[in-house]
Amino acid sequence: MRANLIRAMAILTLLLAVSTAVALVVGSQKIDFAILLSDPFSRTLFFRLRLPRVLMGLTIGASLAVTGASLQALFRNPLADPYTLGISGGGALGASVAIALGWGARVAGVPFVFLASFLGAMLAASLVRAIARTGAVVLPGALLLSGVVVNLVSLAAVLTIQYVADPNSSLQILRWMVGSLDVIGIAPVGYMLVLLVPAWIALLALSRQLNLMAIDEDTAATLGVNVRRCETVVHTLCSLIVGVTVAMGGSIGFVGLIVPHAARLMFGEDLRVVLPGSLLLGAAFLVLADALGRSALPTGELPVGAITGLLGGPAFLWLLRRRRQYAAM
Amino acid sequence: MPLMEARHLDFAYPGGALAIRDVSVSVEPASLTAVIGSNGSGKSTLIRLLAGLLRPTGGEILLDGKALDAWQPRMRAREIAYMPQATMTVFPFRAIDVVLSGRTPHAPRFGFESDRDQAIAMEALKAAGAAHLAERSVTALSGGEKQMVILARALAQEPRVLLLDEPAAALDLKHRAEMMRTLARLRDTRGLSVVMITHDLQLTGSLFDRILALRCGELAAQGAPEEILQSELLAGIYDDPKVRTARLGDQTMVWIDK
Numbered sequence: 163m164r165a166n167l168i169r170a171m172a173i174l175t176l177l178l179a180v181s182t183a184v185a186l187v188v189g190s191q192k193i194d195f196a197i198l199l200s201d202p203f204s205r206t207l208f209f210r211l212r213l214p215r216v217l218m219g220l221t222i223g224a225s226l227a228v229t230g231a232s233l234q235a236l237f238r239n240p241l242a243d244p245y246t247l248g249i250s251g252g253g254a255l256g257a258s259v260a261i262a263l264g265w266g267a268r269v270a271g272v273p274f275v276f277l278a279s280f281l282g283a284m285l286a287a288s289l290v291r292a293i294a295r296t297g298a299v300v301l302p303g304a305l306l307l308s309g310v311v312v313n314l315v316s317l318a319a320v321l322t323i324q325y326v327a328d329p330n331s332s333l334q335i336l337r338w339m340v341g342s343l344d345v346i347g348i349a350p351v352g353y354m355l356v357l358l359v360p361a362w363i364a365l366l367a368l369s370r371q372l373n374l375m376a377i378d379e380d381t382a383a384t385l386g387v388n389v390r391r392c393e394t395v396v397h398t399l400c401s402l403i404v405g406v407t408v409a410m411g412g413s414i415g416f417v418g419l420i421v422p423h424a425a426r427l428m429f430g431e432d433l434r435v436v437l438p439g440s441l442l443l444g445a446a447f448l449v450l451a452d453a454l455g456r457s458a459l460p461t462g463e464l465p466v467g468a469i470t471g472l473l474g475g476p477a478f479l480w481l482l483r484r485r486r487q488y489a490a491m
Numbered sequence: 492m493p494l495m496e497a498r499h500l501d502f503a504y505p506g507g508a509l510a511i512r513d514v515s516v517s518v519e520p521a522s523l524t525a526v527i528g529s530n531g532s533g534k535s536t537l538i539r540l541l542a543g544l545l546r547p548t549g550g551e552i553l554l555d556g557k558a559l560d561a562w563q564p565r566m567r568a569r570e571i572a573y574m575p576q577a578t579m580t581v582f583p584f585r586a587i588d589v590v591l592s593g594r595t596p597h598a599p600r601f602g603f604e605s606d607r608d609q610a611i612a613m614e615a616l617k618a619a620g621a622a623h624l625a626e627r628s629v630t631a632l633s634g635g636e637k638q639m640v641i642l643a644r645a646l647a648q649e650p651r652v653l654l655l656d657e658p659a660a661a662l663d664l665k666h667r668a669e670m671m672r673t674l675a676r677l678r679d680t681r682g683l684s685v686v687m688i689t690h691d692l693q694l695t696g697s698l699f700d701r702i703l704a705l706r707c708g709e710l711a712a713q714g715a716p717e718e719i720l721q722s723e724l725l726a727g728i729y730d731d732p733k734v735r736t737a738r739l740g741d742q743t744m745v746w747i748d749k
Contacts, residue, residue, distance in 0.1 A: 163591075163603040238581055370601070374592055378578045381644070384542050385595045386568035431584045434603065 227444020256282020341467025416474025
């Protein structure tokens with residue numbers, strides 16, 4: 163078991179290093195690394211735009227994948243992810259409202275749009291949870307259904323806002339919806355990491371309990387897991403992580419759904435391997451997808467959310483056919 | 492002192508009537524106890540109460556003389572193992588991984604199971620007659636095979652009390668007999684106590700030390716098999732006057748007349 167973890171970490175670290183290197187080199191503007199430090203233009207391009215963007219990709223990719231893996235285990239449902247639990251939709255709605263109303267204000271240095279998005283994500287997450295709860299029990303099936311519905315309603319609301327908003331805001335909202343890793347300077351990534359790293363560590367620390375939950379809830383309870391507390395803690399941590407990532411990168415789909423499945427396919431079902439594995443694989447996947455988006459068109463670029471959707475959707479369908487037992491869910 | 496003791500247990504599901512009413516039972520060390528009764532008589536509820544999965548609305552449950560609630564979950568998990576009626580695992584865990592999860596209360600909080608845990612898990616699979624299934628994924632197993640793996644998981648936990656909710660329901664005749672032999676052997680060698688729900692009264696005749704009979708959430712009768720397996724008593728428990736019993740060697744046959 164331990165050997166499996168070490169093997170997985172070695173392979174994925176290598177993959178991550180290669181992906182990061184590729185993502186740093188690829189782009190619409192060629193950077194000559196020989197003159198990187200002497201040429202001011204190259205330096206600005208690399209340190210103000212390219213590097214922050216890649217770091218942002220790593221951070222968001224890791225976050226979405228590790229939350230997807232946690233939520234799937236927690237609710238014993240291979241379809242659970244930030245989207246199907248309504249968290250992403252809530253975030254997008256929060257951001258859209260703020261953009262449409264033209265609230266450019268900053269609160270303690272943080273743009274209000276980010277705050278609105280974060281609040282939207284947290285609100286949607288707790289709404290979904292409240293609907294799916296009967297007494298002390300959260301019903302996984304009801305959770306997924308209400309999550310999908312909350313997501314759809316949020317997206318309908320976003321479309322409505324887009325329709326009535328002025329064209330400029332409307333375009334901004336569209337960019338948000340599709341998801342993008344555009345960022346200037348390294349500071350925003352730093353702020354994100356301050357929130358995200360502790361949350362990642364907390365999730366990883368719960369991986370044994372999540373492993374038991376993934377097998378069977380009652381069994382987990384009789385093996386010493388406090389099921390209710392585990393559920394509350396993991397769901398809250400995931401909502402927090404997704405809230406932050408949606409606020410910064412918009413709603414980037416399919417990473418949280420597809421990456422954990424890929425990790426399980428490669429390294430088996432044990433969550434103690436799947437969780438850290440998803441973290442690394444998600445980071446690698448998203449920076450590669452973004453690198454592709456930045457180099458696919460002769461001029462300009464494709465948003466990363468479009469790439470992940472176009473890659474992840476078919477990949478998921480292929481997986482669904484391979485693993486027929488998921489069809490029964 | 493009994494290993495486990497339930498005193499005047501009451502339990503009602505939220506918004507429902509009492510599913511368990513004033514039930515007092517005790518589990519002796521090194522004993523096999525069968526729980527019988529018709530569908531909906533509260534058998535599973537009683538087992539889940541004993542497992543600590545449900546909290547009684549009245550009365551108390553003691554383990555080693557100490558209230559079940561007062562035990563640390565991890566410590567309690569070393570004493571009591573529970574096997575549910577059905578385990579709905581959607582992810583294709585390998586059987587050996589599921590069995591290994593039974594070692595959780597004994598393994599360090601962080602990190603992986605040791606070689607010794609691996610060996611115990613394999614031993615448990617063997618004892619449950621499922622060693623050949625170790626590498627198979629549980630989602631690909633038949634109902635009976637899955638039950639054998641889940642039983643192995645409970646055995647790997649090395650508890651003193653094993654609570655089994657219809658473990659034999661999907662097992663064929665041979666595996667049923669094998670399971671009972673294994674449980675009897677663990678009772679004799681390790682002092683294991685088993686409380687097991689069963690609808691197979693043939694099984695209870697010569698193998699169990701004690702039978703608890705539930706009817707509408709109340710304890711209708713308890714005692715040695717030869718005391719409980721009587722036509723009139725069973726007729727009352729199952730609400731059917733045509734229940735018949737007969738001795739055949741050291742076995743008791745139970746059937747219902749046409």
